[in-house]
Amino acid sequence: MDSDPVPSSSPGFGTPAHPLRKNKSNHLPGRMSILPILLPPSTLRPIAFRTFTRKHNLTISSSALQTLAIFVGKNCGSGWREEGLAERVLDEVAKSWRKAGGGVIVEEGKGASLKIILQTIEGNMSGGRVVIGKASRKDPVAMSVPSRNRDSIGPRLQLSPSAATTLEDGEQGDSDLPLHPRSWIKVIDAFDMPRLIYNADKKYFEAAKSKASLFPELSKKTVLFRDRYNVIYQRLLRNESFQVSLGSSSLPSLSRSSSSFAPNQCYKLTPISNLLGRTGTSHLLLGMICDSPTGDLSLADLTGSIALELSHARTIPEDAAWFVPGMIVLVDGIYEEEETVKGSTLGGNSGIGGAIGGRFVGVSVCGPPCERREMSLGTITRLSAEEVTSSGGFGWIDFLGVGSERAQGSRMRQIQARCLRDIHRGPDSSRRTKIAIMSEVNLEHVETFDALRRIFGFYSELSLGERPIVFILIGNFVQKAIINGGGQAGSIQYKEYFDSLAILLAEFPSLLQRSTFIFVPGDNDPWSSAFSAGAAAPIPRHAVPELFTSRVKRVFATANAGSARSQSPEPIGEAIWTSNPSRITLFGPTHDIAILRDDISGRLRRSAVDIGQDADMSATMDQGMDNQKGFVSSVHSAGALAPQIGAESHSVPSAVHMSRKLVKTILDQGTMSPFPLSVRPVLWDYASSLQLYPLPSTLILADPEAAPFCMTYEGCHVMNPGKLIPQAALSSARWVEHDVFKNRGRVKEMRY
Known part of the structure; x- marks a missing residue:
């Protein structure tokens, strides 16, 4: 037998060295007894921050940190x-x-x-x-999950970012995907x-x-505007122009010493409540334009309001x-203190939460700069395969209920590439x-059916x-809100219009079998038109009731029943x-298409604030406006449309200029x-949609009052198909054809 691995503690006293019998428990490789310790969470926090935050994003x-501190103290x-045992364990946990x-x-x-x-x-x-050989042979989470719970956890593991990188084309995980x-x-x-x-x-x-x-509750009305x-x-604040930078030499130099924009410094916002006692000074405010009961304008933020x-x-x-x-706008100007509040919405109260005494003389006004989708989600552009960055953002938030960008984006793009490749190789090619x-699409006019027949026949x-792959038909499906004036007869007539549409669609079974038709209502469609009489109804609004659409769905069922696609x-x-x-x-968060039917351009023109320009301004105001040009150019420098607007406003056609103006207004907000609720009612609990x-x-x-256009602003492609039948030419049809994967649209017109 081998000698005793544990030597005698006292050889001078003749302690016999009896050998210890070997057994499996004593000779496991690296087997050692660990004496547990009590490890405070604050002591473990630096290593946890370095491992979880810096290394794994x-x-x-705090509760998870306490659990990990107990685990590390017990096992390490x-x-x-x-x-370095704790760092290795925490890395494996992450x-x-x-x-x-x-x-x-x-x-x-x-x-x-x-x-x-x-x-x-x-x-x-x-x-x-952690024994690497044991932990890496199988999924540690799947090994510990009971068999009855694996079905619920399996789909999440299949679509996780780490699992997505291991599932290549032809592997078992993709065999059952559409x-x-x-x-x-x-x-x-x-x-x-x-x-x-x-x-x-x-x-x-x-x-x-x-x-x-x-x-x-009434409090939800306040939450609506506060959340916006x-x-x-x-x-x-995420914009580079509002962030403190060590190397600020690249920022524009603004010479107005009294302004918040000092040279080589970032731009600063001033709360309205902080204007008290600072008369004659220049500030940059971010607030909402409001109408006061006296008819004057005021600017309000979360701290107060002031006459504008x-x-x-x-x-x-x-x-x-x-x-x-x-x-909500950015206003650069000068605060002038007065004894009475002019144009106040709160009856002369002063202090935080009320109206500030005096007025704010605006020098320049601009909208808040828009932010690209990649910046908001914290991802790199598609040229870099949408890799996850450590720049923050809201990439882990599921805004639409189809999965977040960081959790599903990479996986969905792999599925998209495989689907396009397999379809290209398939029998249909x-x-x-x-x-x-x-x-x-006004169904009450015969010309509309002629235009639809030409378009469907063309495709x-x-x-x-x-x-x-998709046909989108957007209302108003009737030009006048007949549901309100006609009573039950109006409802019967409205259903007859869709029955006529069903007869038209039945003439093109090949389109019904291989395309998805989406119908979006307008303000004149039921049921909100029954009490609005064509006026602005609350949004969001429900789809056209099934009572009127049963015949159209029956046509699709008949066409699919007669198809021979096994x-x-x-x-x-x-x-x-x-x-x-x-x-x-389309493919989860990869392609997000928003649809809105609204006469928004006409509402903007009717409600627009008249911002004047006086030729006899003071030198201070002239200098402030020149400085603001540099401010806006730096804030909006990332936009592809912002330099064109204003710079080419005198050289582009009027319709193009108005289209750019509409797109920039909506996306910047x-x-x-x-709009205020008195101009465009909104259902308070559904304002997030x-x-x-x-x-x-x-x-x-979809705005029939604006000219058709297709343009891109800050990476968002905006399209307006206009009216299906232009007023100038009844024997023509106009629509938009959009390529989803190229994210480009084109206005098409057909004369007949």
Whole structure:
């Protein structure tokens, strides 16, 4: 037998050296006894921050940190720091958390179970170290999950970012996925979208806890505008021009010493309540334009309001956007203190939360700069394969209920590439990428049916690869709100219009079998038109009731029943009736298409504030406006449309200039309805469905009062199909054809 591995403690006293019998428990490789210690969470916090936050872009909660401190103290003992045992264990926990599809915040119940992960890692530890061979053979989370719970966790593991990188084409994980792009189209009703509210304290979006109602509490009205202000405020502070930089030499030098824009410094916003006692000084304010009971304008933020004087102001860029009450704007100007409040909405009260005495003389006014979708989500552009960055953003938030960008984006792009490749190799050899959009489809006119017959006939004669995968028909489906004036007879007549549309669609079974038809209502469609009589109805509004659409759905069922497609991966055609506004997603968060039907350009022109320009301004105001040019140019430098607006306003056609002006106004405000509730009513509990933050990849802005256009601003492609039948030519049809994967649209016109 071998000699005793434990020597005698006292050889001078003749202690016999009896050999110890070997057994399996004494000779496991690296087997050592660990003496547990009590490790405070504050002591472990630096290592946890370095491992979870800097290395894996995760945020650990206080409760999770306490759980990890107990785990490390128990399993690593006194060698947690000197031997680096804690850092290795925490790194393995972070990898398992990401692999299990957990969220950006590490805590119990946030996408993965921290308790199960620690139990699995503890079973694979020896001597305070994780045995790599045991932990890497199988998924540690799947090994510890009971068989009855694996079905619910499996889909999340399959679509997690880490698992997505291991599933290549031809592997078992992709064998059951649909292989046609139309299978990944999802139409999201405005009433089904997640109700998210921005928490200004946590700097994060949270789901609304209360149940949505058409008759909510009065406090929800305040939350509506406060949430809109907080979103724009945090978006503005993320702009480079409002961030402190060590190397600030690249910032424009502003010479006005009394302004908030000192040379080589970032721009600063002043709360309205801080204007008290600072008469004659220049400030930059961010607030909402409001109408006072006296008819004057005022500017309000979360701290107070002040009378606004814009008779000597100018817009920057010049004539680039509309400014109406209800919009949040940046105003640079001078504060003048007076004894009485002129134009106050609060009856002369002064102090925080009330009206500030005096007035604010605006020198220049501009909208808050827009933010690109990639910046809002914290991802790199598509040229870099949408890799996740560490720049923050809201990439982990599921804004539409189809998965967040960071959790599903990479995986969905892999599926998209495979679907397009397989469809191209399939028997049909068709790579269909287009959407046909038609607006103001008035079914009460015979000319409309002639135009639709020409368009559908044009596409049915094309090869399968050139046909659109989606047809979007947008109301108003009647020119006048007949539901209000005609009573029951109006409803019968309205149904007859859709019955006539069903007869027309039955003439093109090939389109019904291989395309998705989406119908979006207008203000004159039921049921809101029954009491609005064609006036502005509250939005979002429900889809056209099924009472009127049954005949159209029956035509689709008949066409699909007669089709002979047994081996084709393409799903059958269908008709979807959705709300106004609504969203269409293709391959999850990869393609986000927002649809809005509204006469928004006419409402902007009617409600626009008259911002004057006086030739006899003082030298101080002239200098302030010159300085503001540099401010706006730096703030809006990232936009592709902003330099064109104003710079080319005198050289471009009027219709193009008005289209640019409309697009910039809407996207800068980050909402589909930047109006007071008296001008455009909004259902308070569903106001989050109107947000344009982050920017969608595509916005369909159906406004028949504006000229048709297709243009891109800050990466968002905006399209307006205009009227299906132009007023100038009745024997013609006009619509927009949009290529989804190129994100480009084109206005098409057909004469007959």
